[in-house]
Amino acid sequence: MTTLPTPPLLAITDRAQAALPLPELAERLFAAGLRWLSLREKDLPREEQRDLARALVERARPWGAVVTVHGDPALAREAGAAGVHLADGGDPAEARRLLGPGALIGLSAHGTDGLRRAAEGGADYATLSPVFPSASKPGYGPVLGLDGLRLLAQAAPVPVLALGGVGVDAAGACRDAGAAGVAVMGEMMRDPDSVARFLKSLARDLG
Numbered sequence: 001m002t003t004l005p006t007p008p009l010l011a012i013t014d015r016a017q018a019a020l021p022l023p024e025l026a027e028r029l030f031a032a033g034l035r036w037l038s039l040r041e042k043d044l045p046r047e048e049q050r051d052l053a054r055a056l057v058e059r060a061r062p063w064g065a066v067v068t069v070h071g072d073p074a075l076a077r078e079a080g081a082a083g084v085h086l087a088d089g090g091d092p093a094e095a096r097r098l099l100g101p102g103a104l105i106g107l108s109a110h111g112t113d114g115l116r117r118a119a120e121g122g123a124d125y126a127t128l129s130p131v132f133p134s135a136s137k138p139g140y141g142p143v144l145g146l147d148g149l150r151l152l153a154q155a156a157p158v159p160v161l162a163l164g165g166v167g168v169d170a171a172g173a174c175r176d177a178g179a180a181g182v183a184v185m186g187e188m189m190r191d192p193d194s195v196a197r198f199l200k201s202l203a204r205d206l207g
Contacts (some may be wrong), residue, residue, distance in 0.1 A: 002083070002104045002124045005036040005066045008169075008181025009198055010161055012040050012070070018191040023055045025192055030063040032195035038085050040070035053079035066104065073098045085127070087112050092121030106161075114151065119157035127183050128152060130164025131174065134186075146170075146177050156160035166201070168194060171201040 002032055011034055018025050020127050037060065039053050049069070056067045068083045069076040073095040076084040081102030092105050099105070107118040109126040118126040131144050143164070144152070153160040159180035160161050166174055166182045174182050182202070187194050 001122075003100060004125055004159060004180060005102070007033070007035060007199055007202055008161070008175075009034060009195070009202060010038060010181065010183040011188045011195075012038050012183055012185040014185050014189050015041055017186050019190055019192065022052060023059050025068075025087045026056050026059045029112070029188060029195055030047050030060060031066045032192060033199050034195045035063070037070040038070055038132065039081075040085075040185075045111055046075060050075055050079050053081055057081055068104055068106070070127070076103075083124075086114065086123075092118065092123040096122055107146035109160075115156045115158060117158070123158055125161055125180065126156070127161045127163040128179070129157075129162075130185040132165030132167075132170065134165040134178070146173055149179060150177040153180075158190045168197040168201050172185045175202055180200060 007017050011029055015022055037056060039056055041049055053069050056157040060067045068085055069079060069081045070085045071083045071128060077099055083099060085106040086092060086095060088108045088159055090107055091109055093104050105123050106125045106127060107123045109115045109118055109128050115126050133143055149162055161181045161183045162174035162179040163183040166184055167187060171182045
Protein backbone atom coordinates (compact mmCIF):
# COMPACT_ATOMS: atom_id res chain seq x y z
CA MET A 1 0.00 0.00 0.00
CA THR A 2 1.30 3.43 -0.96
CA THR A 3 1.77 5.79 1.99
CA LEU A 4 -0.40 8.90 2.01
CA PRO A 5 1.36 12.24 1.61
CA THR A 6 2.24 14.13 4.77
CA PRO A 7 0.60 16.30 5.99
CA PRO A 8 -2.67 14.40 5.41
CA LEU A 9 -4.37 17.38 3.76
CA LEU A 10 -5.75 17.01 0.22
CA ALA A 11 -6.87 20.00 -1.84
CA ILE A 12 -9.28 19.20 -4.69
CA THR A 13 -9.38 21.70 -7.53
CA ASP A 14 -12.40 23.66 -8.71
CA ARG A 15 -11.37 26.37 -11.14
CA ALA A 16 -14.84 27.96 -10.87
CA GLN A 17 -14.04 28.89 -7.27
CA ALA A 18 -10.29 29.43 -7.68
CA ALA A 19 -8.88 32.82 -6.72
CA LEU A 20 -6.13 32.44 -9.35
CA PRO A 21 -5.45 30.33 -12.44
CA LEU A 22 -4.91 26.80 -11.16
CA PRO A 23 -1.14 26.56 -11.80
CA GLU A 24 -0.55 29.83 -9.96
CA LEU A 25 -2.91 28.84 -7.18
CA ALA A 26 -1.17 25.47 -6.86
CA GLU A 27 2.16 27.18 -6.37
CA ARG A 28 0.68 29.34 -3.62
CA LEU A 29 -0.78 26.26 -1.94
CA PHE A 30 2.50 24.34 -2.11
CA ALA A 31 4.45 27.32 -0.79
CA ALA A 32 2.03 27.46 2.16
CA GLY A 33 2.72 23.83 3.05
CA LEU A 34 0.24 21.76 1.04
CA ARG A 35 1.77 18.55 -0.27
CA TRP A 36 -1.19 16.90 -2.05
CA LEU A 37 -3.40 18.35 -4.80
CA SER A 38 -5.90 16.50 -6.98
CA LEU A 39 -7.10 17.85 -10.32
CA ARG A 40 -10.88 17.55 -10.61
CA GLU A 41 -11.98 19.40 -13.73
CA LYS A 42 -14.03 16.73 -15.46
CA ASP A 43 -15.92 19.18 -17.67
CA LEU A 44 -12.75 20.14 -19.54
CA PRO A 45 -11.83 18.32 -22.75
CA ARG A 46 -9.45 15.47 -22.07
CA GLU A 47 -6.46 17.17 -23.71
CA GLU A 48 -6.95 20.28 -21.60
CA GLN A 49 -7.17 18.18 -18.45
CA ARG A 50 -3.94 16.42 -19.39
CA ASP A 51 -2.09 19.67 -20.10
CA LEU A 52 -3.36 21.24 -16.89
CA ALA A 53 -2.33 18.17 -14.89
CA ARG A 54 1.15 18.37 -16.41
CA ALA A 55 1.41 22.03 -15.42
CA LEU A 56 0.40 21.19 -11.84
CA VAL A 57 2.93 18.35 -11.69
CA GLU A 58 5.64 20.80 -12.75
CA ARG A 59 4.60 23.28 -10.08
CA ALA A 60 4.57 20.52 -7.45
CA ARG A 61 8.02 19.11 -8.19
CA PRO A 62 10.19 21.75 -6.44
CA TRP A 63 8.13 21.33 -3.27
CA GLY A 64 8.19 17.53 -3.24
CA ALA A 65 4.40 17.66 -3.48
CA VAL A 66 2.06 15.09 -5.03
CA VAL A 67 -0.50 15.69 -7.78
CA THR A 68 -3.22 13.18 -8.52
CA VAL A 69 -6.08 13.24 -11.04
CA HIS A 70 -9.74 12.63 -10.38
CA GLY A 71 -11.35 10.09 -12.66
CA ASP A 72 -9.09 8.77 -15.43
CA PRO A 73 -6.10 6.51 -14.69
CA ALA A 74 -4.85 6.71 -18.28
CA LEU A 75 -4.89 10.51 -18.13
CA ALA A 76 -2.99 10.40 -14.84
CA ARG A 77 -0.31 8.25 -16.49
CA GLU A 78 -0.04 10.54 -19.52
CA ALA A 79 0.32 13.59 -17.29
CA GLY A 80 2.98 12.05 -15.05
CA ALA A 81 0.72 12.37 -12.03
CA ALA A 82 1.35 10.35 -8.87
CA GLY A 83 -1.99 8.56 -9.01
CA VAL A 84 -5.72 8.75 -9.46
CA HIS A 85 -8.85 9.23 -7.42
CA LEU A 86 -11.77 7.13 -8.66
CA ALA A 87 -15.48 7.74 -8.34
CA ASP A 88 -17.63 5.39 -6.27
CA GLY A 89 -17.92 2.26 -8.39
CA GLY A 90 -14.47 2.70 -9.96
CA ASP A 91 -11.98 -0.17 -10.21
CA PRO A 92 -8.88 0.39 -8.04
CA ALA A 93 -7.36 -2.92 -9.14
CA GLU A 94 -7.52 -1.94 -12.81
CA ALA A 95 -6.04 1.48 -12.00
CA ARG A 96 -3.22 -0.26 -10.14
CA ARG A 97 -2.50 -2.49 -13.13
CA LEU A 98 -2.25 0.58 -15.35
CA LEU A 99 -0.32 2.88 -13.03
CA GLY A 100 1.91 0.44 -11.15
CA PRO A 101 2.47 -0.55 -7.53
CA GLY A 102 3.79 2.83 -6.42
CA ALA A 103 0.78 4.85 -7.61
CA LEU A 104 -1.48 6.57 -5.08
CA ILE A 105 -5.00 5.28 -5.70
CA GLY A 106 -8.15 6.43 -3.92
CA LEU A 107 -11.86 5.74 -4.16
CA SER A 108 -14.89 7.83 -3.21
CA ALA A 109 -17.06 6.17 -0.56
CA HIS A 110 -20.24 7.18 1.21
CA GLY A 111 -20.68 4.30 3.63
CA THR A 112 -19.58 0.83 4.66
CA ASP A 113 -20.01 -0.75 1.22
CA GLY A 114 -17.80 1.81 -0.49
CA LEU A 115 -15.08 1.44 2.12
CA ARG A 116 -15.17 -2.34 1.69
CA ARG A 117 -14.89 -2.01 -2.09
CA ALA A 118 -11.92 0.30 -1.69
CA ALA A 119 -10.11 -2.25 0.46
CA GLU A 120 -10.99 -5.21 -1.73
CA GLY A 121 -9.76 -3.37 -4.82
CA GLY A 122 -6.46 -2.46 -3.23
CA ALA A 123 -7.04 1.29 -2.92
CA ASP A 124 -4.62 3.19 -0.70
CA TYR A 125 -7.37 5.34 0.82
CA ALA A 126 -10.99 6.33 0.48
CA THR A 127 -12.69 9.68 0.83
CA LEU A 128 -15.79 9.47 3.01
CA SER A 129 -18.49 12.03 2.34
CA PRO A 130 -20.36 14.13 3.04
CA VAL A 131 -19.28 14.66 6.62
CA PHE A 132 -20.93 18.10 6.80
CA PRO A 133 -23.19 20.10 4.47
CA SER A 134 -21.07 21.29 1.55
CA ALA A 135 -21.30 24.63 -0.21
CA SER A 136 -19.57 23.04 -3.21
CA LYS A 137 -22.29 20.37 -3.48
CA PRO A 138 -25.44 21.80 -1.87
CA GLY A 139 -28.07 19.21 -1.01
CA TYR A 140 -25.59 16.34 -1.25
CA GLY A 141 -26.15 13.78 1.47
CA PRO A 142 -27.18 12.31 3.78
CA VAL A 143 -24.71 14.08 6.03
CA LEU A 144 -22.67 11.77 8.27
CA GLY A 145 -21.64 14.23 10.97
CA LEU A 146 -18.76 13.54 13.32
CA ASP A 147 -20.57 10.61 14.93
CA GLY A 148 -21.11 8.91 11.57
CA LEU A 149 -17.51 9.61 10.56
CA ARG A 150 -16.26 8.11 13.81
CA LEU A 151 -18.38 4.99 13.43
CA LEU A 152 -17.21 4.34 9.87
CA ALA A 153 -13.62 5.56 10.00
CA GLN A 154 -12.59 3.66 13.09
CA ALA A 155 -13.79 0.37 11.55
CA ALA A 156 -12.63 1.15 8.00
CA PRO A 157 -10.26 -1.31 6.31
CA VAL A 158 -8.46 1.55 4.52
CA PRO A 159 -7.35 5.04 5.62
CA VAL A 160 -10.22 7.53 5.36
CA LEU A 161 -10.12 11.16 4.32
CA ALA A 162 -13.05 13.20 5.63
CA LEU A 163 -14.68 15.15 2.79
CA GLY A 164 -17.63 17.48 2.48
CA GLY A 165 -17.94 20.81 4.24
CA VAL A 166 -14.77 20.27 6.29
CA GLY A 167 -13.69 23.73 7.38
CA VAL A 168 -10.66 24.80 9.34
CA ASP A 169 -12.42 24.48 12.69
CA ALA A 170 -13.53 20.90 11.95
CA ALA A 171 -10.31 19.47 10.50
CA GLY A 172 -8.79 18.50 13.84
CA ALA A 173 -12.11 17.09 15.04
CA CYS A 174 -12.23 14.84 11.96
CA ARG A 175 -8.79 13.51 12.81
CA ASP A 176 -9.91 12.97 16.40
CA ALA A 177 -12.88 11.00 15.06
CA GLY A 178 -10.57 8.56 13.29
CA ALA A 179 -10.01 10.07 9.84
CA ALA A 180 -6.48 9.73 8.50
CA GLY A 181 -6.79 13.22 7.06
CA VAL A 182 -9.14 15.67 5.39
CA ALA A 183 -9.96 16.69 1.83
CA VAL A 184 -11.00 20.26 1.05
CA MET A 185 -12.19 21.99 -2.10
CA GLY A 186 -13.82 25.40 -1.91
CA GLU A 187 -12.06 27.00 1.02
CA MET A 188 -8.55 26.38 -0.30
CA MET A 189 -9.56 27.33 -3.84
CA ARG A 190 -10.91 30.66 -2.65
CA ASP A 191 -8.22 31.36 -0.06
CA PRO A 192 -4.81 29.69 -0.50
CA ASP A 193 -3.68 31.21 2.79
CA SER A 194 -6.13 28.90 4.55
CA VAL A 195 -3.59 26.07 4.16
CA ALA A 196 -1.70 27.32 7.19
CA ARG A 197 -4.86 27.34 9.29
CA PHE A 198 -5.77 23.80 8.20
CA LEU A 199 -2.28 22.59 9.05
CA LYS A 200 -2.51 24.18 12.47
CA SER A 201 -5.86 22.47 13.09
CA LEU A 202 -4.35 19.11 12.13
CA ALA A 203 -1.00 19.64 13.84
CA ARG A 204 -1.93 18.22 17.23
CA ASP A 205 -2.38 14.81 15.57
CA LEU A 206 0.76 14.85 13.43
CA GLY A 207 3.47 14.53 16.07
